Structures are given as C-alpha cells and as structure tokens.
Amino acid sequence: MKHEHCAVVLDLSANGVGIIRSLSKKGIKVYAFDTERAYKIGRSRLATCDICPNPLTQENELLTLLINLSQSIGKKPVLYAGSDDYIVFISKNRKELSKYFLFLLPDHSLIEEVLDKEKAYELALKHNIASPKTYIVENEDHFEEAIANLDFPCILKPVLGHEFRKNINKKAILINDLDQLKADYQTYREYGKLLIQEIIPGDDNCFYKVATFYDDNMKLMALFSLQKNHQFPAEFGTGAHIISKRVPELFDICLPFFEEIGLKGIGMAEFKKDPRDGVYKFIEINPRFWLTHSLTEPSGINFVYMYYLYLTKQNPEPIFYQIDGVKWIYLVRYYLTFLQKRKRKEMSFIDFYKGFQGKKEFALFSWNDPMPFIRSTCSHLVNAWKQQRKE
Template sequence: MSHDTPVVVLDLSATGIGIVRSLAKEGIQVNAYDTKGKYEIGKTRHASCGICPNPVDEESALLEFLIQTAGKYRKKAVLFAGSDDYVYFISKNRYILANYYQFLLPEHDLVKAVLDKRLTYDLAVNSNVSCPKTFAIQDEKHLEQIINQITFPCILKPVFSSHFRTRIDHRLYKKAIVVEQAAQLRNEYHFYRPFGELLIQEDIPGHENCIYSVKTFFDDKMNLIGVWMNQKLHQFPPRFGSSALALSIRDEEVIQMALSFLQKIQFKGLAITEFKRDPRDGQLKFIEINPRIGLTQALSIACGVNLAYLYYLSLTGQNPKPVTRQKEGIKWVYLVRDFLSFRQKRKNGEMTFPAWLKSLSGKKVEALFAWDDPLPFIRSFVSHLRNLWRRS
C-alpha cells in the first residue's frame, strides 16, 4: 500500500488523537489542528500539530487557513474531522475545499439532517426505524399546547448539541436534561431556551449497557468497506453523556438495523449509528447518527477494523478489501472520565469502588494513554480534575 499522501486532522480531542495515532503507525504523514485550548491539551508527538481558527465563530478564517495549509503538500491531503462542528464546516464549504483536499461526505442536506435532532427524528420515522417519541418545541406557547401529551420522565435536549458544548457554564455542557414533571419542564425550558433550540424526547429506560454504537464506512458507491460495533458500559456524565467505558461486541440485529438505515438514506462516508434496547419491549430504538469517526477509535484498531485507515486507502484510490468482522471482548476506557462517572454514581449510591474496579478488568485499551506519547493523557487528566474543582 502507498502512504505518501498526507493527512490533515481537524480535532485534537481524544477522537482526533485516535485518528492521528491509527494513521501515524502506518507511516503516514499526519498534521493535526484545533483551537487554542484543545491544541494545548491534545498536541501529540505523532503529528505536526498547530492552532487553527474556530469552525463556528471564525469560519472564513478557518477556510483561508486550510487553503494556505494545503499549499505545503505535494499531494491533496486526506481531510478528517473529529467533531460535528468540523464536519459541518467541511460539508458547508465542500466545493471550495474539494480543490485542495480529499474527503467523502453525504449530500449537505443529509449532513444537516443528522446534526439537527429534529430532522434526524424525521429521517428515522420516514425510514420506518423505531425511535423515541419526540416533540420539537417552537416557543413557550407551543410547550403549553403539547405538555399534556408528554409522558414523564422525559428528556429535554438541544436540537444542536454543539450549541451547549461551546458554553462556559457547566450547566450547559450536557447532552440531555432529565425532567420528572411538568413544572420542572417549564422551568428547565425557560432556563435553556436562550442558548439554543430545544426538543423533548421520550426517556427510554434501562442502564447504559443497553446502548450500542455501530461504526461504518461506505465508499462513494455505497459499498460497505468497514463496520464494527461496541456496547457502552459507562458514560460521562452518567446516563446522558459520551462513552467512558465500552466493550467490543457483535450483535447482528443491531448491525443489520444500522446498515439498512444508512443504505436507505444513502449515507456514504464515515458514520456512527446509535441505538438503545428498550427493556420494556426488547426493541431497539434509534438514538442518533454522527457523520464522522467516533471517540472509541483506539478500540477500532484493537478489534481489527481500522476505519480511519480504510477511509485513507479508499480516498487515495487503493481499493481496500472490506473488513466486516471484528474481535470481541476488548474494552476501551477513557480513564479520567470513567473515574468521574464512577465518582458521581457512588455519590448517588449506584456503584461501589470494588464494582468499578471489576468493570475495568480484562483486555483493554485506553483512550489517550500511550507509552510513547503520554502527554495528551496527562494534560487531559489534569484538565478534567481542574474543571471538576472549579465546578465544585
């Protein structure tokens, strides 16, 4: 295989670092960029790292930055996005960026649909995919009109998750808010509405280990080039957060549901499709699609389906052989987040220290730690603990 085409990764979170390491170990030249704060924590010795403008607030500056950066390479670099904000930026500016970089995304309307939770729900309903009952709230008057149709507890969540994650207030750095009764819903809606559009969704019961993520790569002709999946074990924050501990497993029902859905909507490129098994009826309920590589990329490598590398080979015209089988029973842990998740669960009486230690047993890979590149892990650990101290 030829590895002389360079790579540019936009993101230096654990997701971006997973992409960087999985390609650098193949001998590929990797360049990684992110905004100042994330760069300072995530910069890695496996890539040439730098600071870039923010994809949300400095879109024109980032576009100019990438055009200038492209001039450094003899070949059009393969472009990776490690966050939804970077995906949306690339998709929106695809016709300009395609002159300088190689990347593969679905049509822009489809990218917008999976990033807008209201439109994602419509996609699922129109594709006959079971999903939680959802209400898009227009304003307080509309909330009052439908409040008697809502079953409690329910979930209040942003239409665009990134709108909350960009806020400094820790109350906004969350994927969903659990609401127990109508009065609380009114109060929570009043507080959160100024920061972005909101929707209300049925709360699917069950523990975090009822959640499954299917990772896929379909090429430009919708040929399946790679697929693997994991079960979530812990999330941070607990219940509604990102993965903190995950397990590589294969469940054909989950995989076939994801593949069928993606093929029906013609979702080419990289994707993460998430479902939760409803303990009330045993049925899988669709949660979301993310149009990129996921946080658990290190597990992708460990279980034998390196989606980042398959994507690179495909875009550089090397026609990789599809990889659709995976190693099972390997755990992935984002240790600092898993510890903070345990800490919160112990406070709520939901987990003991011995039970947490037992959950970490077995063969596993760490999200950030690497003996030959320890600093991203150390800086991330310190940053998380510092943020915890500030919030407390």
C-alpha cells in the same frame, strides 16, 4: 502499502488524538489543528499540531489556512474531521476543499439533516426506525401537547447539540417535574431550539452503536458495533467505558436505513435498547469519526487506516469480522463516573477494578504520547472539583 499522502486532522479531542495515533503507527505524516483551548489540552507529539481559526466564526480564515497548507505540502492530504463543527465546515466548503484534499462525505443536505435532532428523528420515523417519544416546542400548544403525553422524569435536548454545547456543556437536561420543565425551558431556549423527549429506561449498558464505512458507490467497506458500559456524566454523557460487541439485530436495522439515505463515508448511529419491549430506539447519527473509533483497530477493523487507503486509491478489502470483548477506556471519565455511581451504590470498587481486565484500548493514556492524557486528566479533575464546590 504506500503512504505518500500525509493526513490533516481537524480536532484535538480524544477523537482526533485517536486518529493521529492510528495514522502515526503506519508512518503517515500528520498535521493536526484545533481551536486554542482544545489545542492546549490535546496537542500530540505524534503530529505537527497548531491552533486554527474557529470553524463557526472564522470560516474564511480556516479555509485559507488549509489551502495554504495543502499547497505547501504538494500531494493532496487526506482530511479527517473529529467534531460536528469541522464536518459542517468541510461539507459547506467541499467544492473548494476538494481541489486540495481527499475526503468522502454524504450530501451536504443529509449532513444538515442528521445533525439537526428534529430532522434526524423525522428521518428515522420516515424510515420506520423506532424512536423515543419526542416533542418540538415552538408555541404554547406544542408545550401543552408535550405535557399531556409525556411522563416525568423526561429530558430537554438541544436540536443542534454541537452549537448548544458552545454555551452549555450538556448533551441533555434531566427534568423531574412540570415546574422544572417550565423553568428550564425558559432558561435554555435562548441557546437554541429545544425538544422534549421521553427517557428510555435502562442502565448505560443499554446503549449500542453501529458504525459503517461506505465508499463513493455505497458499497459497504467496514462494519462495527459496540456496547456502552459506562458514560460520563453518568446520566447523559459520552462514552467512558465501552466494549466491542457484534449486534446483528442492529445491522438489520441500520444497513438498509443508511443505504436508503445515502450515508457514504464514515457514519455512526446510536440506539438504546428499551427494556420495556426489547426494541432498539434511535438516539442519533454522526456522519464522521466518533469518539470511540480507536476501539475498532484492536477489534480487527481499522476504520481510520481503511479510510486513508480508500481515498489514496489503494483498494482496501472490505472487513466485516470484528473481535468482541475488547474494552475502550477513557480513564479519567471512567474514574469520575465510578465516583458518581459509588455514591448511589450502583458500582463498587471491585466493579471498577474488573473494568480493566482483558484486552483494552485507552482513549488517551499512552506511554508513547503521554501529554494529551496528562493535560486532559488535570482539566477533568479541576472541572469536577469546581462542580463539587458549586454543589
């Protein structure tokens, strides 16, 4: 295979670092960028890393930086995005960026739709995808309707999660009773539109994800699924301990759905299996590389490299077979989740230890590129200590 085109990665979280490492193994030159705080933690020795303007507040400056970079390189680089902010930025500026970079995204209208929780749930319902009971509260009548139809506890979620988390670093807020709902709704509504949603019962291992890679013509190039074992924070968080697992029932749900809406490029949908009725309930869609994508490589389907090969016109063969049972571990988050669950007597040290057995991929830990792991671990532990002091 030819690797004449370099790659540009926008994101230096564990997601972006995973992309960098996958490409560097193939000998591909990588440039990586993120805003200052993320850059300080995630910069990798395997890429040329630097600080970039904020994609939300400095759009023109970021566009200029990327165009100048591409012009200095020569051949169009392959462009990767590891967060919603960057995928929205690329999509909004796709006409100009496509002159200088290689990338594949669905229509901008679809990206806006799936990143908006309200529109995403409406889209799922339109296509007969089972979803949790969800209420958008825009006035007093909507609030009363939600109260009348929801049981407590429930959750309060931002409609635009990637914007909400710039102010409040939470995916969702657990609501235990009506008084808390009224108080927290007033507190958090200033940071963006909110929805109220029922809690689907079940442990972390009831969460599943399906990931796809469709080409320009909506031909399926890659297919992968996984199951969560643990997430961080333990109640409502992102993956901390994941395992590759083929889930054919979810393929039957997702593939027709993705094809009907035209989710070309990289896409991922998350579901939670409801133990009350055994039905997979829709949680969200991401039109980009997702946090745990580095699990695909040891599981036999290298999404990052396939994307590169396709965009550089090297005609990769579709891959649908995956190796099951491979674990993905975000070490510091797995440890902090263990501490939380041990307090509640939901997890023992033996359970924690067994989580390391078998074939595994670490989110950040690497002897070949240790600093992102060290800096991220220190940051997580300091934040956990500060949170404990508040409590």
